[in-house]
Amino acid sequence: LSALAELRPDDIRAVSADVWSAYLEGHAAEDCPDPTCPETLTPLAAPVAPSAEVVRAAVDILGPCRGVVVLELEPATAHAAAVRMLGDEPAELTDVDDAVGELVNMVGGNLKSLLPQSCSLGLPVVVRGGGSAPEARELCRVDFAWQGHPLRVMVWGHPAPVPPEPKEARP
């Protein structure tokens, strides 16, 4: 597997905390310094089963460290994130997809920067309803709570491409 396998839960925690702190926690977290404040992105010790209607935002990491960074959250949480990122303005469905795409883009971009190899980032894709990624396997995951709702950030790795077997020389 690629260098993505070197990423650790602490990397996901640190990068996600930076993003949430910049755009999603806001003054509400400052007014509520308790580490269990619902406005603070809080890592959970035990994984929480995802909602059936999960919103999944994913961004590909391309090049030698081939894989996917994935953010999964419930529709209401995704909507709350979009409203907060828009400065507490109403968010349409397209804004929600845009906002969660930007979140995974920032988390993915900053995780990519931790990798030893030079890789590039794809464009974020947002789907509703979940499903599994073909040929991908989970390398690392952190479950969080924000505003009392679960969300998770994962790194999926694609197996390195298998080189084609050499063709037998024709007689």
Next chain:
Amino acid sequence: MKILIVDDSRVMRQIVVRTLRQAGYAGHDLVEASNGREGLEAVTTHQPNLVLSDWNMPEMTGIDLLQALRAGGQAVPFGFVTSEGSPDMVTRAEQAGAMFVITKPFTPESFRDALEPVLG
């Protein structure tokens, strides 16, 4: 002064506008474009004093936009606002003529530090 903001995310353009205000640049005229191609047209149309551009965008990336501007003789000050902050990408940006790279997530302070030499 006129600032062109190029990003395919409307939400991020809004955050950039808000951060410019928080950084003390509220009085400037702001123009938006949603990809590099639109950004190229907007530079011709609006003649901005500064371009703030994302890197990864559909249609035309930020680095392609910068290279197209410089190839066309446009010397407008240009900075990236991107989640791609790795050292090799910063080097690539600077070699193409970017004045700075602001990494997402950013703060009003990081905007002030980068924009002060351009906007004063």
